[in-house]
Amino acid sequence: MGMCPICNGFRNVTLPCAxxxxxxxxxxxxxxxxxxxxxxxxxxxxxLEDGYPADYAEEECPHLFKCPSCGASQVFLIKE
Structure with missing residues (x-):
C-alpha cells in the first residue's frame, strides 16, 4: 500500500484551472x-467504492481541487 504525498503532507500541489x-x-x-x-x-x-476503478490497483488517491477564482472543481488522481 502506497502513501499519498498530499494526504501525508510531503507535498503541496496547485494545478491550473481549466x-x-x-x-x-x-x-x-x-x-x-x-x-x-x-x-x-x-x-x-x-x-473500492468510490467509482474510480483503477485507483486501488494503481495506488492513486483521488483529490478534489477547487478554483477560488471561478469556483470550478475537478478530481485529480495523485500517485501514491
Missing part, C-alpha cells in the same frame, strides 16, 4: 465528501 487558468487548490480526498462518516472509513475500503 475554466479560468487560475490556481486550483486541494480541498482534500474526494471520498471525504461522500457523507458524514466517509472521512472515518478505511481508505482502501473507500477506494
Amino acid at each position: 475554466s479560468c487558468s487560475g490556481s486550483m487548490e486541494n480541498s482534500g480526498r474526494e471520498a471525504d465528501f461522500y457523507d458524514d462518516y466517509s472521512p472515518y472509513m478505511p481508505i482502501d475500503q473507500m477506494k
Whole structure:
C-alpha cells in the first residue's frame, strides 16, 4: 500500500484551472465528501467504492481541487 504525498503532507500541489487558468487548490480526498462518516472509513475500503476503478490497483488517491477564482472543481488522481 502506497502513501499519498498530499494526504501525508510531503507535498503541496496547485494545478491550473481549466475554466479560468487560475490556481486550483486541494480541498482534500474526494471520498471525504461522500457523507458524514466517509472521512472515518478505511481508505482502501473507500477506494473500492468510490467509482474510480483503477485507483486501488494503481495506488492513486483521488483529490478534489477547487478554483477560488471561478469556483470550478475537478478530481485529480495523485500517485501514491
